[in-house]
Amino acid sequence: MGVEFDKDLVKQSSDRIEKLGLSKSAQIILGDIMEQDYSSADVITVYLLPMSNDKVRPILERQLKKGTRIVAHDFEFSGWTAEKVQHIEDDGEGRSHTLYLYRR
Numbered sequence: 001m002g003v004e005f006d007k008d009l010v011k012q013s014s015d016r017i018e019k020l021g022l023s024k025s026a027q028i029i030l031g032d033i034m035e036q037d038y039s040s041a042d043v044i045t046v047y048l049l050p051m052s053n054d055k056v057r058p059i060l061e062r063q064l065k066k067g068t069r070i071v072a073h074d075f076e077f078s079g080w081t082a083e084k085v086q087h088i089e090d091d092g093e094g095r096s097h098t099l100y101l102y103r104r
Helices: 007-019 050-063
Strands: 002-004 028-030 043-046 069-073 084-088 097-103
Touching (some): 002 007, 007 028, 043 050
Antiparallel strands (some): 069 097, 084 097
16 A cells, blocks of 8 residues: 555556556555554555654554564664665666665
């Protein structure tokens, strides 16, 4: 389940999910990340700026069950220690990225 605030990005992501044949296991909804229930999640991925990570962190700390994995794209969560950090030098489009894996 993905949560996106931008209607155009919801459409773009939904189309991509369908094209990849993942419609049975992945879905994007239009919504506000601050108003969702994440308690049933096993894995959370976020691609937010540091200030937004700081805002959503207390919600995740309250709602996520022990063992839930959180993957942050490019920006760390302050106050958490990553279990694993993976740097991707080239994503195929000339950009580098860093992924941070956390576990509650």
